[in-house]
Amino acid sequence: MQEVIKLEGVSKRYGDFVALHETSFSIGHGEFFAMLGPSGCGKTTTLKMIAGFEQPTTGKVLLDGADVSDVPPYRRNVNTVFQQYALFPHMSVFDNVAFGPRSKKKDESQVRKDVMEMLEIVRLADFAQRKPSQLSGGQQQRVALARALVNYPSALLLDEPLAALDLKLREAMQIELKRIQREVEISFIFVTHDQHEALTMSDRIAVMSAGHVEQIGTPEEIYRNPSSLFVAGFIGSANLLAGTVESSSGTEYVVALKSGAKVKVQHHGSTFSTGEKVSLMLRPEALNPVAGSRGDGLSLGGTLTDRVYEGATDRLVVRLTDGTEVVCLTDSDAHVAHKVVGDSVTINWQPQAGYLLAGWPEVSGSTTTNVDQIEAAL
Amino acid sequence: MIRSRTKVGKQLLNVLAGVALVYLFVPIIFIVAFSFNKPRGKFNLIWQEFTWDNWLKPFSDPGLTDAFTRSLEIAAISTLIATFLGSLMAIALARYSFKGHNGFNFFLVLPLTAPEIVLGSSLATLFLGQNFVDFGLVTIVIAHVMFQVSFVALTVRARIRGFDWTLEHAAQDLGASPMRTFWKITFPLILPGILAASLLAFALSIDDFIITFFNSGSEQTFPIYIYGASRVEISPQINVLASIVLFASVAILAIGNFSGKRKGSGRKQRKLARA
Structure with missing residues (x-):
């Protein structure tokens, strides 16, 4: 894949504060790339350095193979969709979109053609003469998109573009964005703190935390094989159980959980030595509550403490014998349907569903039930 | 707290408001009315x-007419200079924070708070x-620009305080x-603010008596001429x-208000659309 953007050892400091530690990655042509992380993780700083509004303290930003670290924003072939759109209030939709081509002194008849073509793509051709203030939030968003895309940039930078929209509109715009991206075949670099948005839209995701890139990969890689406890907790929801490696043979591990229970894990990828502190990650949808106990190292016993009907699924909260709460998602018509709060249940999972991570979580159990943890992450 | 007003209270309020309005407008009406008077004698x-x-x-009174045009000239020149300088100051103050920012603010307010007699x-x-330089135009x-600049800088700054600087990034x-x-x-986008400030500056210049009086030499401006003439003659041409x-000025204000209102409602709509 042809590289459009490449960061080489880029870092950013403001005085003593390190907004971004040395980071290197590249983004390919036509890729939908998300930078995902809680606020203050350095994702917006990274975006600003690509756009040219911030200069890297160290390292280089390459655009189409050329070093643009010292090139001002108005001479870089990237465009940005700002969080609040930043449409020019005194100009019509048409003039807003035409601003870029006119700045490049393009021929006016060509400008007309390009602008109307782009307004067609974002389905706003009928609104060309309106002022931005006469448009709804979603329409303004699409004007901002058209205004950026009409320049046919090497890459389009989007800074939390959907954050200002309400939920329904946001979901519709996610689909719309993907459609437009396929149509124009331009790389989109998308900054968001919404993991759901990143998972559904991106080709690849860079998960960031505290100025570090924690992991880069496809949504599936990141969801299935998170590289750290942070990623595991931030992407989707996870049950994280602290334990110690007791023995291993090849990819087979026996882990003694803090509660004393021993579980078998088939783990591929990184290796762990005997005695190492690890966390067992179990995704809620991989857990199966059954009645009665099974002693095969792929199950844990507990008590049902809550059940929430969510339409297609039931969300069950199970308190394990050591007090840790885990969350299971099951089909509403599963065979535990008759279980009520207070009943004892056993949760079990398939051998490949367990996944090991280095270190112990701050709090064992589900990452979706601990309010403090979620707040700390956001 | 919502309290229903008594009928008497309501009427009393109306009367009071009426009195206040009369108090404000009677002198103005007087000026306009007496411009249609045919006086006997010089007063x-x-x-x-x-x-x-x-x-x-x-323009039958040549001295008055000269003074009037002189005042317009002075106001035009000083307003141009003050608007240019003041607007640049306002942009710098609103946009950047720099060493001496607060000190600068203090010096801007000084000409507004110091008594005119002291400044003059x-x-x-x-x-x-x-x-x-000799006293004169x-x-x-110079004297007018000095106090106008403060007014312009403060007015423009107040108007552009809410300016969305990301628009510049976007451009x-x-x-x-x-x-x-x-x-x-x-x-x-900041032009309406600048225009409003320059109108204010223009009015201040036309109107100024005290500072001008100290620095005019033999030059006669409109207020100074009237002051001098009023002892021997008050002609209806003054009115x-x-x-x-x-x-x-009422016309200009009305136009400014009207276009400002249209812009303002547009901004409100956009905020609503976002919310």
């Missing part, structure tokens, strides 16, 4: 009879002592040079010219 003080004569010959006399001593313009992001960004985006100034 236009007692109503005699209605006439169009004064309005048909507004100290300026006069400055001009006298340094002896680099130049000294008046640069779209390939506009800093110059193009300023002229196409920043300037048109005519004053009425012209009054109507002109």
